[in-house]
Amino acid sequence: xxxxxxxxxxxxxxxxxxxxxxxxxxxxxxxxxxxxxxxxxxxxxxxxxxxxxxxxxxxxxxxxxxxxxxxxxxxxxxxxxxxxxxxxxxxxxxxxxxxxxxxxxxxxxxxxxxxxxxxxxxxxxxxxxxx
Amino acid sequence: xxxxxxxxxxxxxxxxxxxxxxxxxxxxxxxxxxxxxxxxxxxxxxxxxxxxxxxxxxxxxxxxxxxxxxxxxxxxxxxxxxxxxxxxxxxxxxxxxxxxxxxxxxx
Numbered sequence: 734x735x736x737x738x739x740x741x742x743x744x745x746x747x748x749x750x751x752x753x754x755x756x757x758x759x760x761x762x763x764x765x766x767x768x769x770x771x772x773x774x775x776x777x778x779x780x781x782x783x784x785x786x787x788x789x790x791x792x793x794x795x796x797x798x799x800x801x802x803x804x805x806x807x808x809x810x811x812x813x814x815x816x817x818x819x820x821x822x823x824x825x826x827x828x829x830x831x832x833x834x835x836x837x838x839x840x841x842x843x844x845x846x847x848x849x850x851x852x853x854x855x856x857x858x859x860x861x862x863x864x
Numbered sequence: 865x866x867x868x869x870x871x872x873x874x875x876x877x878x879x880x881x882x883x884x885x886x887x888x889x890x891x892x893x894x895x896x897x898x899x900x901x902x903x904x905x906x907x908x909x910x911x912x913x914x915x916x917x918x919x920x921x922x923x924x925x926x927x928x929x930x931x932x933x934x935x936x937x938x939x940x941x942x943x944x945x946x947x948x949x950x951x952x953x954x955x956x957x958x959x960x961x962x963x964x965x966x967x968x969x970x971x
Binding site: 802803805806807809810813814815816818819822825829841842843844845846847848849850851852853854855856857858860861 | 879880882883885886887889895900904907934937938940941942945947949950952953955956957958959960961962963964965966967968969970971
């Protein structure tokens, strides 16, 4: 088992690599949902223990963030750090989209260009060297 | 500024320890290994330092520093884990970094 893992992570074209990229990309959806929930939770935040432990959006946000971290660790088991880490930036894409639809945040042209850059970059990283 | 730069370095080492811990995972119990704990701790620590650093205004340095944090992480991936950087990968990384900077500029 350990030898397969080692050879798979050494080979950037392996099927495992594609699975790890997908897992990491899926994990960013959780991270984005977590950030949105935390933002909602912070709207009715007060430094009082009872209101913090009953602040469901905030707690759900932290829980999802924990789940994101767990998935990231699983993806890092076989995936390269230099490949998995940049994929986290996909969460900016989801957060921007969700903020637009939920909070009606404005979308500046620069932001849209940045989103396009992140999506193009992650797509290239995900495809890797196709022969 | 210096504090936020420091936070980016701390955060990048969080990623290094998560990777170190992840490759040693064998089962559910091994989730409790010190490398993963240190990785999570460094991440939490860096977010506290980030928050302290941008408390005095300078929110504009946040995204550039997040991008700098990516560069640290890539550097450690090369140095410590000897990961390969093909041309396609470098172009992808460049696009992601430029994208993060633009999202920051447009916010």
